Amino acid sequence: MTWRERTDFWSEHVTSYQGRMDYGYPPTDDFRAGIICQRTDIYQLSMFWSDTIKYARTASQVRHDPGEDYRFLLPVAGELVLRQGDQEVRLTPGAGCFLTFAAPFEMLQDASLRALIMSIPAREVNTRLNRSSPLTAGLDLTSGLGRVVGDMLTGLHEERDTLTGGRFDAVSDRLVELLCMLAAGDDRPTAPGHLDEVEAVVRRYIREHAADPDMTGTTMAQALGWSLRQVQLALHHAGTTPRELIGEERLRLVRDRLRAPVYRHMTITELAYASGFSSASALSTAFRRRFGISPREMRHAGPQPM
Structure with missing residues (x-):
């Protein structure tokens, strides 16, 4: 297969999965790429890799091939640069972001890139974030809730x-x-449904770490991202x-331990x-x-x- 045949095949292959885009290939004698995809009628998750390439979705393509759904991108190796509107995001392993296909964008990747890309219906994002979101700044997936999200995505x-x-x-x-919890920052409206989700995760975290004497609202929030x-x-x-x-x-933990023969x-x-209290008198009171x-x-x- 010639270089032209390989690049044409890749363009058609990616378009069938993601929608219409332009493709900028470097002038080389060879081009290698691959993709592993899993999908249903609702979601799609792909791992892709290729030699250096520039993807671009133009205003004309947005008009003639509408696609309001989002893509969430997470490199596992290498680096990619995303530009949409007046924003530019540089992603490396451990950082991910939302990208909407409802607006023009450019994506540049180097030859070492290997990344996950998840297609998500727009309603699943816009409803939870109570807004329509363009390119979202890089999200940290190395600790707290971000790490949980990253592990779930790769798993x-x-x-x-x-x-x-x-x-x-x-x-x-x-x-x-x-992902939407992670993307919801202080400058964005918080819908009631999102508050309920945050509360549920916070309660679960506190229950699991109640015995930690150093846990405070601040340390707990940091751990959850x-x-x-x-x-x-x-x-x-x-x-x-x-x-x-x-x-x-902590009081519930003590009560349960007082009733358990093992303690x-x-x-x-x-x-x-052992249950997070500073003293026996503080516990008793x-x-x-x-x-x-x-x-x-x-x-x-x-x-x-009782």
């Missing part, structure tokens, strides 16, 4: 041969929810605060420290205020529910 690709279409869509639904303001807003919507929720979960060897002081009896009295009462 979804790696397990493509073991997932049914229904399971692929179910995982994709949850993945898009988390959100701002403290977002977390406070979501919990205020639910009638509580980070401090109150952390305290409540009977621990003193009240040891239970206090908060515990009596919450449950009406002291930790020692609950332990002696046995496993009966």
Whole structure:
């Protein structure tokens, strides 16, 4: 196959998956590329790689081949540059972004690029973010919620041969929810549905880390990849605060441990420290205020529910 045949095949191949674009190939004697795709009627996830190339979607192509759906791009090797409107984003492994096909753009990649690209219906993004989004600045997928999202995305690709279409869509639904949480910054409106999602994730995180004595609203927000303001807003919507929720979960943890035979060897002081409290007296005061009896009295009462 000649260079022209290979590049023509690649252009047609990518167009069939992604929509009409222009392709700029360097003047070389060879061109190599590949793509692995999994898709249903709702979502599509592809791993692609190629030699250096420039993709461009023009205003004319947007008019004649409308495509409002989003693409989420995540390099796993190499680098790519995206330009849309007056924004430019340079992506390397660990950074991803949303790209809309409803507006012109340019994408330049080097020959070392290997990246995941997920096609997402526009309604799934616009409804959650309460807006129509052009190119979104690079999202950090190296820690907190971002790392969870990145692991889910790569895992979804790696397990493509073991997932049914229904399971692929179910995982994709949850993945898009988390991506939108990650993309929702302080300068963007927060829809009620998003507040509920934030609250659910925050509650789960606090429950799982209640015993950490260093956990605060700030450290918890950082671990999840959100701002403290977002977390406070979501919990205020639910009638509580980070401090109150952390305290409540620690008290529940102590109560459950007081009733469990496996913790009977621990003193009240040891239970206090092991459950995130600064002292036995701090535990006793908060515990009596919450449950009406002291930790020692609950332990002696046995496993009966309150």
